[in-house]
Amino acid sequence: MDAFYASVEQRDNPELRGKPLAVGGRPEGRGVVAAASYEARAFGVYSAMPMSRAVRLCPSLVVVRPDFARYKAASNAVFAIFREVTPLVEPLSLDEAYLDVTENAWGETFATAVARRLKQRIREDTGLTASAGVAPNKFLAKIASGWKKPDGLTVISPDRVEPFLQKLPVDALWGVGPVTAEKLRAKGIQRLVDVRTADVQLLRDTVGSLADWLRQLASGVDERPVTPNREVKSSGSENTYPEDLTELATIRSEIAEMASHAISWLHRRQMLARTVTIKVRYDDFTTITRSHSSLPTRDEADLTARAVRLLEKTDAGVRPIRLLGVSVHNFRSENDVDEAPDRLPFDYDKH
Numbered sequence: 001m002d003a004f005y006a007s008v009e010q011r012d013n014p015e016l017r018g019k020p021l022a023v024g025g026r027p028e029g030r031g032v033v034a035a036a037s038y039e040a041r042a043f044g045v046y047s048a049m050p051m052s053r054a055v056r057l058c059p060s061l062v063v064v065r066p067d068f069a070r071y072k073a074a075s076n077a078v079f080a081i082f083r084e085v086t087p088l089v090e091p092l093s094l095d096e097a098y099l100d101v102t103e104n105a106w107g108e109t110f111a112t113a114v115a116r117r118l119k120q121r122i123r124e125d126t127g128l129t130a131s132a133g134v135a136p137n138k139f140l141a142k143i144a145s146g147w148k149k150p151d152g153l154t155v156i157s158p159d160r161v162e163p164f165l166q167k168l169p170v171d172a173l174w175g176v177g178p179v180t181a182e183k184l185r186a187k188g189i190q191r192l193v194d195v196r197t198a199d200v201q202l203l204r205d206t207v208g209s210l211a212d213w214l215r216q217l218a219s220g221v222d223e224r225p226v227t228p229n230r231e232v233k234s235s236g237s238e239n240t241y242p243e244d245l246t247e248l249a250t251i252r253s254e255i256a257e258m259a260s261h262a263i264s265w266l267h268r269r270q271m272l273a274r275t276v277t278i279k280v281r282y283d284d285f286t287t288i289t290r291s292h293s294s295l296p297t298r299d300e301a302d303l304t305a306r307a308v309r310l311l312e313k314t315d316a317g318v319r320p321i322r323l324l325g326v327s328v329h330n331f332r333s334e335n336d337v338d339e340a341p342d343r344l345p346f347d348y349d350k351h
Helices: 004-012 051-057 068-085 111-126 138-145 158-167 178-186 200-218 248-269 300-313
Strands: 021-024 033-036 062-064 089-093 096-099 132-134 153-155 234-245 271-282 287-297 321-333
Touching: 004 021, 004 033, 004 068, 021 051, 033 051, 068 089, 068 096, 068 111, 096 138, 111 132, 111 153, 132 138, 138 153, 138 158, 178 200, 234 248, 234 271, 248 271, 248 300, 248 321, 271 300, 287 300, 287 321
Parallel strands: 021 062, 132 153
Antiparallel strands: 021 033, 089 096, 234 321, 271 287, 271 321
């Protein structure tokens, strides 16, 4: 989807159309940009940017607080269209998915035709636009989907794979972020195709266990299937505070509230969790996590107490805290609980 949160806001409020818009937190606090309209992107405003910087780049920027209930409703409508066409839909987020349309309900022979029809249906049914990438595998389709935004359609047929790969910088590779890309460039690996001819040991020294995987992608090889309904491995929330937290009582209260949100999620899913994790980011941006595992449960008192107790393994109350988070992991269904576990519960994270 194109600038999804911002596009939903502009669709639902005609006064916002054509204006530079950012969805996110307050600029006078520590809010960040969750989504930026294309009008805002023309000023250099992008997601994950501090909102204070976004406003400096674009003084006329309209800032809107996020409304995730509306975004979720729009997402559900889009995914319903996807699943009319194929059951092989692998969600990546609220606004992005892989579809395997080798066989499809429309009986289309070519994926390009499916993509065009999907884009038209999304526009007609939701009033939103989407960009599509059509390619022989997930890696190439992902890159192609972002090639001609907004409202784009990029097709990489098998005979165009090699010319397409030749155009790409090394940071187009899956798993290569800005830091890794800089390390690779420092070793003379500038383009994606340079990975193919790079010394194997040099590559492993630079990217570790990713080396073999990156060499495959650099050759356009990606054999991962589209996997619908991927298993959820964790759930939780986190919050960045406009002012650093220093009072231990306040920090404990925030952790308890976030634990409550995670436990509510477990109740809705009728799931139990073995592990609770807290995340703490200090004022110098040092970030740590602490975890504790025990018998599967969704008991609010138990999980909340464990989350709060994990603060004892941090510098909470000593060092100012910028961000807190709580998540639950290692799920079990109610019908799949070990009566007698074969090992003792984990102790507190020693890291």
